[in-house]
Amino acid sequence: MSFDILQEKIIALKNPTVAGLDPLPDYVPKHIMDRHLALKGETLEAAADAYFEFNRGLIDALCDIVPAVKPQSAYYELLGPAGVAALAKTAAYAKAKGLYVIADVKRNDIGSTAEAYSAAYLGTVKIGGSELAPFDFDAATINGYLGTDGIAPFLETCRRRNKAVFVLVKTSNPSSAELQDLQVGERKLYEAAGDLIEALARDTAGKYGYTCAGAVVGATYPEELKSLRRRLKNTFFLVPGYGAQGGGAGDVAGAFDENGRGAVINSSRAIICAWKKTGRDGLDFAEAARAEAIKMRGALRECVDFR
Template identity: 35%
Template sequence: MNEPFGARLRRAMDERGPLCVGIDPHAALLAEWGLADDVAGLERFSRTVVEAVADRVAVVKPQSAFFERFGSRGIAVLEQTVAAARAAGALVVMDAKRGDIGSTMAAYAESFLRPDAPLYSDALTVSPYLGYGSLKPAVDLARESGCGLFVLALTSNPEGGEVQHAVREDGRTVGATVLARLAAENAGAEPLGSFGAVVGATLGDLSAYDLGINGPLLAPGIGAQGAAPADLPRVFGSALRDVVPNVSRGVLRHGPDVSALRGSADRFADEIRSVLAAA
């Protein structure tokens, strides 16, 4: 078994800073870069982002959907992107948000968390909204292979609240229940558990929720979605050190110039470090 994801992530965050850069080659960004909306454009975009940031940021997060839309050739580019990013020293979180039951969930887990799989990644985003227990095949394989999961808990999209803020019979919200289940998964793990939550950086005061899950908190929303590194202490409070802020468009809009991409990633990383040091 590999060293657990949580331990590898903590070391990467300590050495490189906690920034995660998304790799989101959607059509509008390809056009902004002067690239065609085709496989060649996809490959050029992804290769450039990896070249620019994978040797300096802790985490990169490819969004699988933007590769899948090109079919098998797009998936081949995704395989190349994952392998190149990991070879450059970045941890790869595959943003696929998979969620299903039984053998189907097991197959999704094997696609991304089995060490000999072509799309093998350090961690995978998953959805618990078929019931947290439906994630068991992914949890089990992640433990076995030393990978991690990021479970959707408190997402920043407006629609998420109708499920995540719904109150159960025991008085807890669904989102709070997901966090509690993750805390149980991470019990006793050192220096950090491998089972994280996705918690939006745009959500404001979350003091009503116990974010102390002894695992990482992937925080989308920095940059184009309106949140800034300075907002992180107010949102995450005492769990700040475990936050992995994600920036996608805020960095990617500076392409295709490699030095500009690097400069943007470095500025976000430095700003996040300053926030952590002052907290």
């Protein structure tokens, strides 16, 4: 089971951090961006090359500290097809370095369209007589608003190819309450969404008890996080909102089960933009990211025992 692989990496490194590789043109140190713009002009292709060089440096600096990385697709799509090519290269490089790679794509659709998304990010497509894997991520985030029809095709791919998804349940943003906290009978909507995904994937629990259908639950709602941990005993959590969005190590402690398992905590800007605070114009971006990831690991270890 895919989350077994992730859990074992977490135990080996005693660190449940996933580093968000979420570049914006401004986040790439100027010396890297300028070199690529000089080579290819002020083009999306040049910026995409700069993204990849930045990511490669980050991955090299982080791969023995964090078990996983999570590129946010939006920032790559922002550079058009060249950006998506940089995303694919980043994923392949991170996998080669032993990292568990999560595509933060929040895809959602139904029927053959959902099948196409799941084949794109987690599966394969048949071209002529060849079976090709377009991106081959380990896991992807999805949005479950469309119900079972929008989730089941992804779970099908997960079962077949030993992959996993994280379904949005309770997101970290201030207005997540507008729809997600609406009361539906005895439950809130986000609880209903959580119950649905736990039920859909019940048959896939791995050796640590977690199914292939995880949940996204924000660090910025620690009470909800704790109560969802109790409610969804077989659901692995991806927890955004740590660091830049305001969640601290104490806030995310409730995401873990009694053995310190069952969750990964994402941090993006705090790690990849750590160089902005060192006053060295990003010449030390990799070391700065590494130092920040070590600091976060220390803070998490103080709150949770990762056996």
